[in-house]
Ligand SMILES: Nc1ncnc2c1ncn2[C@@H]1O[C@H](COP(=O)(O)OP(=O)(O)O)[C@@H](O)[C@H]1O
């Protein structure tokens with residue numbers, strides 16, 4: 001048994017090494033553009049554009065009003081400047097806010113109707129073979145439901161029926177607005193309110209697609225839910241919105257993966273993800289994010305400003321965020337948990353890798369409101385090249401959060417002499433019974449370790465991949481198996497050319 | 501099998517010369533011991549032969565199995581069968597010993613154009629070698645060398661050596677940190693690898709190890725070169741007399 005496991009993990013790590021070996025140096029693996037025709041909303045942002053998007057989605061009045069209120073609010077807001085990231089001023093009037101693949105205007109009913117171009121795109125994205133089988137409808141393929149978001153419109157939804165049997169709703173958010181308005185009305189915007197922050201408010205006004213998940217009471221979702229987001233149209237901002245509700249005593253694991261084609265204009269991405277866990281429910285949310293980080297001079301990557309928040313609303317509810325962040329030119333992202341229910345718990349496991357000229361300001365917030373709430377944060381930051389990253393973690397306990405406990409471990413690894421890592425912990429307690437622990441380390445990838453590995457036969461790049469994967473091991477182990485393999489490859493790809 | 505001629509190596513942009521015209525030849529099938537005072541350059545010799553950064557070879561040559569060794573990358577030297585048992589083995593956090601070793605072995609096999617070893621075959625071999633060296637299987641699942649005692653680290657070096665089956669082995673003070681029992685176990689492992697195709701360079705401070713691994717030749721390294729050589733009995737004499745007369 002134990003040995004079986006060792007082999008499995010072994011082959012994952014061997015996979016990492018092969019992953020590096022099979023790649024051309026200095027080339028972004030996913031640098032391509034597919035030529036599926038786009039249907040654009042006119043460039044720029046104004047009330048008419050908001051109305052256009054809402055009309056395209058055939059939305060009810062309450063939804064349009066929600067958007068317009070957010071837009072009005074957004075006009076009065078200022079872009080935040082407190083993060084340790086530096087990017088040219090974004091001209092919000094110089095972007096498109098809606099694009100839909102033309103060929104899917106009528107919405108394919110099954111996989112057979114899916115544009116072969118699109119399937120080709122999935123292939124290039126390196127979506128694991130298993131999931132390609134799922135997409136191809138191979139019999140006996142593993143149960144992974146894929147609600148693929150291609151640019152802004154959902155194109156493929158599989159396994160819907162099987163999910164429906166147990167009452168799980170997994171569909172594009174726009175469809176949920178039509179079919180389950182009572183659920184959407186009840187939960188949308190209750191975790192990330194329309195007024196939350198500059199980027200979230202913008203998202204509220206113009207979001208065009210995303211996923212909706214509802215797990216009914218007592219149901220353990222029979223498969224991992226997975227969504228691949230990617231951007232495809234030149235200069236198109238992406239504003240997904242995801243809403244996941246786990247009703248009492250239910251469980252769901254959701255996977256999100258991203259990658260984007262090479263391009264020379266900066267792309268704005270401002271997604272919002274809201275998770276709601278009711279009594280005794282558990283949500284696992286895993287992300288592997290691999291957006292175009294910019295060219296060798298640091299030009300042209302994706303700007304990723306994301307608001308992800310979970311509300312552990314019920315007693316003994318549980319949410320865990322696991323993320324592997326390797327992409328983007330600029331990342332601004334703090335998946336957070338509001339621990340409202342007594343005995344609820346939140347976890348945050350993160351690997352952030354920056355290379356080249358990438359900048360990342362990420363972290364988490366654990367807000368303890370209920371009694372005996374627990375949180376755990378493990379953050380592994382790897383900086384290489386001329387990149388910079390900041391971990392920003394807030395752990396707070398409300399007066400009523402008696403017996404709140406947190407453990408935070410924050411490790412940074414530096415590769416080379418021109419990169420930086422910063423750790424900014426904020427701790428606020430309003431109850432003397434809270435126990436918060438914080439540990440932080442910073443180390444450098446050592447030449448001695450590299451030489452030791454090379455003396456045993458590993459190439460320099462394989463050695464870096466192995467050492468970095470070792471550094472991240474605690475977090476990689478939290479990922480679902482098929483994601484872990486992909487994540488290890490990403491770790492290797494992201495650090496190409498970082499030594500020597 | 502290895503021919504070192506007039507090897508001269510410096511550090512700090514040539515400000516300090518550590519190896520100073522070292523000449524030594526180890527034919528296949530032989531075990532040569534290198535003894536010498538602290539700071540003589542013994543570890544430096546092992547690093548220059550295995551290709552560690554930070555040393556400038558300013559003169560001399562090393563021929564290994566007909567190849568120009570100094571022209572090869574460290575991993576190419578490893579794939580060509582060169583193995584160093586480190587004086588101070590490194591810790592590799594988060595990487596289990598088995599994972600590390602399997603990755604290394606497969607990288608070497610691949611570089612030689614051979615097939616990878618299957619996981620079950622690898623496991624079986626590891627289990628047998630671990631047994632020979634009295635290493636608990638549990639230890640192989642732990643991160644390589646992390647939290648191991650000095651002696652355990654040395655034993656793990658020999659474990660790696662026996663798994664990788666190198667052609668030319670350099671052992672740098674493998675005996676230090678080992679108690680008598682462990683020394684015997686390690687020596688048995690090393691002796692089992694002795695063969696007509698294999699060469700060994702055993703760097704040691706103490707004659708003790710050479711009672712177990714009996715060398716064909718013993719050399720004294722002082723001031724960056726070989727200053728005296730003899731047979732196995734020469735080691736006993738050295739132990740008695742010390743290195744004073746060889747030091748500058
Ligand atoms: N990278 C280095 N930079 C400066 N001095 C070094 C370096 N490596 C070795 N030395 C010096 O070279 C001499 C020989 O070292 P070493 O080869 O470790 O000796 P031994 O193993 O014989 O005890 C010592 O004086 C040591 O301090």
Ligand SMILES: [Mg+2]
Pocket residue numbers: 542543544587672673
């Ligand atoms: Mg030494």
